[in-house]
Amino acid sequence: MIAVIRYSAGNVLSVMNALSRLGKDTVLTDDPATIKSADHVIFPGVGEASSAMRYLREHGLDEVIRNLTQPFLGICLGMQLMCSASDEGYTECLGIFPERVTLFPGGRGYKIPHMGWNNLENLSGPLFSHVSPGEYVYFVHSYYVPVSRYSSAIAEYDGLSFSASLSKDNFHGVQFHPEKSGDVGERILRSFLEEI
Amino acid sequence: MLAKRIIPCLDVKDGRTVKGVNFVSLRDAGSALELASFYSSNGADELVFLDITATVEGRGTLISLVRDVSRTISIPFTVGGGIRSEGDVDSILGAGADKISVNSSAIRNPGLIDTLAKRFGSQCVVLALDVRSNPAMPSGYEAVIDGGRTPTGLDALSWASEAEHRGAGELLLTSMDKDGTKDGFDIPLTRLLSTSLGIPVIASGGAGSMEDFREVFDDGKADAALAASVFHFHEIDIPELKEYLRKERIPVR
Numbered sequence: 001m002i003a004v005i006r007y008s009a010g011n012v013l014s015v016m017n018a019l020s021r022l023g024k025d026t027v028l029t030d031d032p033a034t035i036k037s038a039d040h041v042i043f044p045g046v047g048e049a050s051s052a053m054r055y056l057r058e059h060g061l062d063e064v065i066r067n068l069t070q071p072f073l074g075i076c077l078g079m080q081l082m083c084s085a086s087d088e089g090y091t092e093c094l095g096i097f098p099e100r101v102t103l104f105p106g107g108r109g110y111k112i113p114h115m116g117w118n119n120l121e122n123l124s125g126p127l128f129s130h131v132s133p134g135e136y137v138y139f140v141h142s143y144y145v146p147v148s149r150y151s152s153a154i155a156e157y158d159g160l161s162f163s164a165s166l167s168k169d170n171f172h173g174v175q176f177h178p179e180k181s182g183d184v185g186e187r188i189l190r191s192f193l194e195e196i
Numbered sequence: 197m198l199a200k201r202i203i204p205c206l207d208v209k210d211g212r213t214v215k216g217v218n219f220v221s222l223r224d225a226g227s228a229l230e231l232a233s234f235y236s237s238n239g240a241d242e243l244v245f246l247d248i249t250a251t252v253e254g255r256g257t258l259i260s261l262v263r264d265v266s267r268t269i270s271i272p273f274t275v276g277g278g279i280r281s282e283g284d285v286d287s288i289l290g291a292g293a294d295k296i297s298v299n300s301s302a303i304r305n306p307g308l309i310d311t312l313a314k315r316f317g318s319q320c321v322v323l324a325l326d327v328r329s330n331p332a333m334p335s336g337y338e339a340v341i342d343g344g345r346t347p348t349g350l351d352a353l354s355w356a357s358e359a360e361h362r363g364a365g366e367l368l369l370t371s372m373d374k375d376g377t378k379d380g381f382d383i384p385l386t387r388l389l390s391t392s393l394g395i396p397v398i399a400s401g402g403a404g405s406m407e408d409f410r411e412v413f414d415d416g417k418a419d420a421a422l423a424a425s426v427f428h429f430h431e432i433d434i435p436e437l438k439e440y441l442r443k444e445r446i447p448v449r
Contacts, residue, residue, distance in 0.1 A: 013292045017267050047317060111396050111419065113319050113365060117199040117241055117449040136199060136449040138272060140319045157198055180272045180294065182236070 002193065003038035005065075006030045008047065008055035015044045015075065018179035022190060032064045040193055041068060044179075045077030049101070049143075050089025052081060066094055071196040072171050073127075079166060079173025080143060088143050096171050097150050099163070101143045110158055113142045118155045118164075118176075125152040125167045126196050127174070130187040137164070137174075137181040137188075145175065172196075199449045200413045200441070201241040201420035202434055203398060204427040206231060209249050211257035213428075229264050235427070236269035239434035241449055243269070244297070244368070244422060247277035259291050266292025276324055276368075285312055289320060297322035297368055300341035303348055303355070306362060313363025322398075323364040327352045327385060328372045337385055344372035352385075353392060360395050367393060368422065371401040378404030378426070386416035398422050406432060406440045413446050 002019065004012055006028045019026045019042075026042075027034060035041055043065065045052060056062045065072070074082045081093045086101035093101070104112050117136040120128070139155070144162035147154055152172070153165035166173040172192065178185035207214040212226040232243055245265070247258050255278070262275055275288050276297030285296050302308050302323060312321045328347070330338035335353035340346060348355075356367055369389055371382035381402045390397040396419035399412045403423035412418045426432045438448045 013266060013290070014294070017292060018270060020267070021270065046319070106394060111394055113396075114198065115319065115366065115396050116201050116419065119197065119199075140272075142319075177272075180270065182270050185270060 001034075001038050002026045002040045002042065003035050004028045004042045004044060005035060005061065007045075007059070007061065008052055012044045014177070014179045015042060018185070018189060019193075022186060022193070024193060030059060030061065032060060035061075035064055036068065039070060040196075041065075041070060041072045043072065043074040043078035043081075045075060045079075045081065046140075047077055048088060049077065049080060049086040049093065050091040052077060053091050053093055056081070056094075062094055066096065069170055071192065073192050074171075074173040075179070076141060076175060076177060079175055080141075080145065082166070082171060082173050083145055086143060097145070097148075097166050097168060097173070099145050099148055099150070099166070101145055103143050104157065104160070113140055114144070114157045115140045117181075118157065120153045120155060120164050122151065122154040125165075125172075127165060127167065127172055127188055127191055128153060129191050129195060131184060135184045137176040137178065137184055139164075139176045141175060197447045198419075199241070199447045200418070201398070202239070202409070202437060202448070203242045203244055203420055203422040204235050204240050204434075205244040205246060205400070205422050205424045207246050207248055207424065208258070208261065209247070211261040214248060228261055229268060231428075232265050232273070233268050235434070236271050239438055239449075240271065242271055242420070243273040245273060245275045245277075245293075247275065249278070259287055262288055262291035262293050274322055274368075276322070281308075282311055282315060285316060289316060295320040295322050295366070297324040299324040299326065302359065303339060303341055303350065306358065309359055309362040309364050313365070318363045318365035321364050322366045322368050323356065323359040324368040324370070325352060325356055325359075326370045326372050327382075329382075329385070335388060337388075340372055344375070353389060356389055356393060360393055364395065366396045366398065368398045368400060374402030375400075377402050380404060380408040381412040381416055381418070381421065383411060383416045386412055386418050390417040390419065396420065403432075406437050409437060410441060410444045410446060413441070414444075
């Protein structure tokens with residue numbers, strides 16, 4: 001069973017639709033027991049970090065997520081919440097990856113949000129076993145996670161390289177939206193669900 | 197490197213495409229869903245649906261179209277046209293659209309942008325701005341509404357900046373002087389807004405040739421370019437357009 005975590009952050013319909021196009025049955029849930037018993041857990045997210053973390057703490061989902069041992073995939077804000085802290089609302093996050101989420105520098109010709117299709121480089125790990133360096137995925141975000149030893153894909157925006165993906169043990173995160181990334185995104189979701 | 201986006205625009209009424217579409221590949225030439233699905237698998241980076249339905253029943257049809265499109269395609273799409281309230285946006289995003297665009301309703305009630313950005317996030321609030329040149333305006337351009345018929349007295353650049361500060365996450369900029377002419381995008385207008393604002397700008401109005409797209413990216417500094425008829429009538433094929441742009445050293449997916 002695939003559990004998609006339901007919480008305050010945004011619209012999960014796109015993720016549910018993408019999984020159903022892959023022929024996968026999913027359960028949208030905030031029930032700790034259901035999440036703990038799932039084979040795969042997906043943690044989507046569009047929204048703001050501090051209110052999302054507040055919701056997770058109030059519902060005890062922060063502890064549940066940290067202690068999961070099955071394959072886990074955070075998407076966009078979901079990935080950012082897996083870091084130690086976010087500058088968005090100066091929020092303490094889940095601490096799975098020891099990284100700080102930072103706002104893209106404005107000014108010098110930067111447009112924020114970083115919105116659109118950007119290519120992936122320095123691919124490693126099982127999420128990208130069917131993706132070639134240089135393939136494009138869809139991003140929409142104003143905050144980023146710096147490149148670190150946990151980066152499993154890197155993208156670049158106007159000269160600044162950042163983590164397009166993070167991986168550590170059973171925990172994976174993607175800054176982009178695989179559910180909106182056409183055929184490349186479908187391959188990534190399929191690898192997560194069928195090969196991890 | 198961030199790619200420049202190519203965006204077909206579908207005008208829909210009662211859930212069907214309005215402008216004639218002559219694709220032999222479509223079983224139902226008026227089906228917005230079939231056309232969306234075709235573009236999604238043929239190189240479009242995003243889609244925009246512009247709803248011109250006036251009736252309440254038609255709005256219901258729009259919502260079910262949005263739901264079907266969201267189930268079917270795997271690229272982002274924006275829905276605009278007639279959006280006036282938080283409730284309108286809630287039902288369109290709830291049906292699976294990624295972004296909504298507001299135009300005249302935001303000019304009449306600028307606070308709508310703040311409300312929508314706060315509740316749904318800037319990333320899904322697109323300001324659609326129709327513009328005509330007007331030398332009396334400080335920037336040389338005036339915001340217009342009602343399909344270009346009604347001048348607003350607002351300077352296009354200052355209104356776009358205000359909308360950005362209120363929380364719009366993207367600008368869909370249409371030159372009403374160029375719209376329908378097929379003699380190229382309004383390059384000075386696009387460059388002025390794209391280099392003055394800190395949000396992405398989608399250029400629209402005037403696309404006639406592949407060269408027009410190169411020009412709006414190179415000289416107009418647009419982040420994305422939108423067109424309708426050149427795609428619908430297959431005068432420009434998106435995979436060919438991208439091949440051409442790639443040769444011209446413009447980053448495309």
